[in-house]
Amino acid sequence: MTDVTGTEARPRARKGEGDLLRQEILDGAEQLLVEKGDADAVSMRAIAKAVGVTPPSLYLHFADKDELLFHVCTRRYEEFDAVLGAASSGAANAADALLRMGRAYVAHGLANPVAYLVLFGVKSDVVPEGIAEEDLPGMQAFFRLVGVIEQGVTAGDFAADDPVAAAIGVWATMHGLVMMLLRGAGDHVPIPEDIVESVGRQALHGLLAR
Amino acid sequence: MTDVTGTEARPRARKGEGDLLRQEILDGAEQLLVEKGDADAVSMRAIAKAVGVTPPSLYLHFADKDELLFHVCTRRYEEFDAVLGAASSGAANAADALLRMGRAYVAHGLANPVAYLVLFGVKSDVVPEGIAEEDLPGMQAFFRLVGVIEQGVTAGDFAADDPVAAAIGVWATMHGLVMMLLRGAGDHVPIPEDIVESVGRQALHGLLAR
């Protein structure tokens, strides 16, 4: 794991290996985001220190702070897509896949609490130039969900006029649930122990053919 | 509406009327939050300027910036509660009430986009001293929803083992939906026109007695 105390010096990269620092910068920035829990609280100076480098070095790899944070987000979204893919891989049918994906999504969000809040709440929605639409953060994961719902419809298990609309509903439910659980609503509302399972089944029930 | 250009001077309050400025500060802070869309981008100096007063005056009314923003949030949450109350007042039954509340909640969120994002994403979850638990932002609105679901269960329309769990699921869905619609997912995903109705009915269907 990247050194975040920032006291030790970092050996200079060899000549063709400038990209090494780029990855270390993204690692350090992400870890700081997780620690601080707020994109505005993470400064370029802090990122540089965490990586063991001086602030101007960051500008050798990213045009500005926004672009740097955008790439951190992209990596995390891809991770969410991977989690959903792994969760659904062993499912018996679409309903089963959906439940598994829901559990995995919420569990992953809760296991990376601050990262989740930060990455899904980050304000820099300015997309840097040269980023294709289909590569945008979160799109792959979302269309994976649409695909599962389409399978369920084809198999006659789900009744959904529009799989995209249904996917938006399901995703909204899971995203909203993670947000509520993370934002400490639990300090003031009695959160049932099996809330994830309960809400997941409720969402699934909303999709089932009637 | 409060003057936000901040060029005009504000007449000093008469002796017993110090609370007038307090309200004006909250108004100005909220409007700035809406304009900026980010709690960190709103400074005490900017709030003071918007109200037509010098920065130190704010400290006559609020201990610090966190406390000021907390009170802004509280007012907005109360507004959401009022919107839900008005929406459900003419409903024929619990299912109807739920649909109406869902529509109103999402519509209100979408009609106040930046305010919604800011207030539900604001980081200052430190609760100032002297705030009772049941007065916490959002609690009234949430328990209003629980009440409607309990009515539906009593009437035999809804099947919900735990109304609180069911309410969390419904709220999560609506909150998540507003977040997705506001965060510009629509630029990259084809959002169906009737998405609110569609997701609302899907959520309701998940609650219905089977």
Next chain:
DNA sequence: TGTACATCAGTGAACGCGCGTTCACTGATGTAC
């Protein structure tokens, strides 16, 4: 009715700080001859 005085709502200037970014530079690495 007149005046001395306490109270209260503000002011104006300053504090120390960390920020994003730029600029001229250095010195190790690799290459051409």
Next chain:
DNA sequence: TGTACATCAGTGAACGCGCGTTCACTGATGTAC
């Protein structure tokens, strides 16, 4: 094999800025006698 040189990954110092907050103060308002 040795050396001059171009390239590249960084450095160190500085820029101007806006921030939250504190401090000693002012001057209008209301009150006691």
